[in-house]
Amino acid sequence: MTSNKRIEPWLFVLPALLVFLFTVIVPIIWSFTYSLYEWNGIGDKRFIGIDNYTRMLTDNVFITSFKNNLIFTGLGTVVQIVIGMTMAVILTSITKFRNFIKVIYFIPCVISSMAISQIFSKMLSINPEGVVNATLGAVGLDSLKAAFLSDPNLTLIIVTLVDAYKFCAIYMVIYYAAFLAISNDIIEASVIDGCNWWQQYIYMRFPLIKGIFFITVVMLVSGTLKGFDVPYILTNGGPGASSELVSTYMYKVAFNSVNYGYGSAIAVFLVIECLLIVTLIRKLISKVDVEA
Amino acid sequence: MKKMNKFFAILLCIGMLASIISACAGGNNNETTGASSNAQGGQQQEGGSDGPQPLKIHYLTSKLLSDGAVQTIMDLAEQYKQQVNPNFELEVESISDRPAYLQKIKILASANELPDWFDADPEPFFEGIAEKGLVVNIDDVYKEIGVTDKFFKVSIDYPRLDDGSLYLMTWNANAEYFWYNKELFEQAGVSAPTTFDEFLAISETLKSKGITPISVHGKDFWPLLRYMAFIPFRMEGNDYLDKLRKGEAKMADPAGMKAAEFIQKLGQNYFNEGWSNADYNTSLELFLSGKTAMYYIGTWQVKDMIDENMNLKENFGYFKMPQYSASDKTKVSDFFANSGIGTAIRQDAYNEEMKNFLQFLFDNYADTALYKYHVIPSVQPTIKDDLSQIYKDMLKDISEVETYTKVWDVRLDPETNESIGRESTNLALGLSTPEEFAKRMDDAIAQNAPKYFK
Structure with missing residues (x-):
């Protein structure tokens, strides 16, 4: 294994590594430095040590946003996997209009978050009446009509679902590609052995795309942990802090309250949180892998 | 191999995170380079001895x-x-x-x-x-x-x-008034109030007739903070806010509690449905199209209330900030002007x-x-004789103001501002009690004010 000690591989990696260092690692270190200061952008910086971090522990809004974020991540991940997988299975099972349906399913992905959020905010609006409330009224369910985006008990679930709606087709495409990659020989063999459609999926297809599946879980969790655009545009974290996520709160602290120090501290927290949770998931996955 | 995978997954994760952080800071560069080069343009061109x-x-x-x-x-x-x-x-x-x-x-x-x-x-x-x-x-x-x-x-x-x-x-x-829809007021048999008690009473009457009393938009925080400011200003003038922002007065003081109770009552009963997520145009349209009876806005929006001759449209009326009680510290002619x-x-x-x-x-x-x-x-401006009555009245109101009401979201420090915006929405939606609201605000001011007001 002499290849490990050679310098050439490092030379090839170097350009990418440098870009990565300057665009990723340096900003993180930078954020961490800011997080030790109190700074409003124009005045002088004041070193305050870890005060910004201890403040997080007592900051109610931060704690709420953290809890909200866990719900956003948990629910969002499950919904996107289930819907993505269902759509992929449907696509694999049909033969006619496959491409057409694939495109239809994928449309939400290519619409910008801004547009999606605006569409939903108009649809869910009560005053002027949006599509959802109008439909509820038309079918006689007047009692269910509500200002959905102003109801603090619903906003978090709504933003989670809208975010999931936007991104689930990406996972559909990934699963669909994975299903296609399974060799036909295996499937045919299973058919000869008397496998029905359901058993094909349970015993053959799902286990065969397990690796891809785990990757999507990691993607989803890290993606939703830093979820920002839909909650920010649709409800702006409100009403109150009912749909505030860690990243939207970080943004507001840094750029509305102009407390760059505390904002950076929250950003650093987000980095560590993501690393921890993703590491944890990978630990669990490797355990499952070994057992299987 | 597994180790490597793990390493790359972690790197990937860091990369994704960094993209948000850098996105926040990145977006502004294009615009500003333009701005600063403009400025230089203005100064560098010293040539040409004649002309401006x-x-x-x-x-x-x-x-x-x-x-x-x-x-x-x-x-x-x-x-x-x-x-x-x-x-x-x-x-x-x-x-x-x-x-x-x-x-x-x-x-x-x-x-x-x-x-x-x-x-x-x-x-x-x-x-x-x-x-x-x-x-x-x-x-x-x-x-x-x-x-x-x-x-x-x-x-x-x-x-x-x-x-x-x-x-x-x-x-x-600008002067800020409560604008009202005369037709809806007639339907409910009410007239413009002069005190906040009457204001609440007519809101109740309007509501009982199935009319939404007040148009407000909660997407911006300032409209709600105007309602927050009314009663403390009538009770104690601008003193209260001046002290509150430095932590010398408390939100839990009588003036603050009265304001909090007032907001909660309005928010839970009299605002347009879905107000907390409504934007400026939505609340304005609701009022202009006759779906709500009252709307608080400044004279910058007066173009929607007048006809082509600059006269107030027949259907609209307006009244100034009502009084609170007989022992008010500020006069009726003192109100929000800016x-x-x-x-x-x-x-x-x-x-x-x-x-x-x-x-x-x-x-x-x-x-x-x-x-x-x-x-x-x-x-x-020069006041010409043919200037419409409403403009003459507004100009008179503006020149008569001695103490104008100070604006909360301008006076409070940026961090407290963000908190009060969020917390006052919570309060008006009934998610917190006036006591909880007051405590949270006092805590926020105690934490933030020393940084800004030394």
Whole structure:
């Protein structure tokens, strides 16, 4: 294994590594430095040590946003996997209009978050009446009509679902590609052995795309942990802090309250949180892998 | 191999995270380089001994481009270009979404890339900008061009900082009224209130007749904070807010608690459904289309309440901030009046030619603004006999104000501001009690105020 000690591989990696260092690692270190200061952008910086971090522990809004974020991540991940997988299975099972349906399913992905959020905010609006409330009224369910985006008990679930709606087709495409990659020989063999459609999926297809599946879980969790655009545009974290996520709160602290120090501290927290949770998931996955 | 996988997954994760952080900071560069090069353009071109110097002003405004004041400024800039200086150019960029605008200015200021002209309120963050000497002292400018005496008192006093210095030019003189729909009032058999008790009573009557009493939009925080300010201002004048923001008075004091209870009562009973997520235009449209009976807004929006002859439309009426009790410290003629958001000039963008333009601008501003664009100007206009009654009344109201109500979201520090915006929404939605609200606000002020008010 002499290849490990050679310098050439490092030379090839170097350009990418440098870009990565300057665009990723340096900003993180930078954020961490800011997080030790109190700074409003124009005045002088004041070193305050870890005060910004201890403040997080007592900051109610931060704690709420953290809890909200866990719900956003948990629910969002499950919904996107289930819907993505269902759509992929449907696509694999049909033969006619496959491409057409694939495109239809994928449309939400290519619409910008801004547009999606605006569409939903108009649809869910009560005053002027949006599509959802109008439909509820038309079918006689007047009692269910509500200002959905102003109801603090619903906003978090709504933003989670809208975010999931936007991104689930990406996972559909990934699963669909994975299903296609399974060799036909295996499937045919299973058919000869008397496998029905359901058993094909349970015993053959799902286990065969397990690796891809785990990757999507990691993607989803890290993606939703830093979820920002839909909650920010649709409800702006409100009403109150009912749909505030860690990243939207970080943004507001840094750029509305102009407390760059505390904002950076929250950003650093987000980095560590993501690393921890993703590491944890990978630990669990490797355990499952070994057992299987 | 597994180790490597893990390593790459972690790197990937860091990469994704970093993209948000960098996205937040990145977006502004394009715009600002343009701005600073403009400024240089204004100063570098020293050549040409005759005639006026070329001048290009980049003005970043929080007003709509269709706003009367902005229209007037652009109109006069065009006239200036044609009549005085052919090499003059005023480039107006508008970000009318107020929170987005304020954010942008804060970021530009932090990056030391402020535009030549930009809008600001006399709030603590702007005070920091002024203290650093980044903007021009407007008192001096007004004196140089000799317009100080021509302004309405409120338009020159409102934008002053705590120490009395002035760094903001203003364009409007605004009074804020409750506008109401006469038809809906008649239907419910109520008339304009003079006290807040009556105000609540007529809201109840309107509601019982199936009419939504009040239009409010909660997407911005300021409308709710106006309602928050009413009762404390009547009870204690501006003293309460001045002390509260420094932590010397408490939200838990009687004035604060009365305000909190008032907001909660309104929010839970009398505001339009879905108000907390409604935006400016939604609440305005609700009122204009007769779906709500009352709407609190300043005279900057008066163009929607008047007909083509500048007379108040038949269907609308208006009343001033009601009184609270017989022992009020402020008079009925004292209410919310202000100059609207002001405009600052970056120190190193200011020069002789800009002064000439300002001279031209302020000499012609008042009458153009009033008679051509129907906005009440910051500079006192000539009152012509055929000016409509409502404009005469509004101008009279504005000049009669002795103590104008100070605006909470301008006076409080930026961090407390963010908290009070969020918490007052919670309060009005019934998610917290007035006591909890008061405690959270007092805690926030105790934590944030010392950083801004020493």
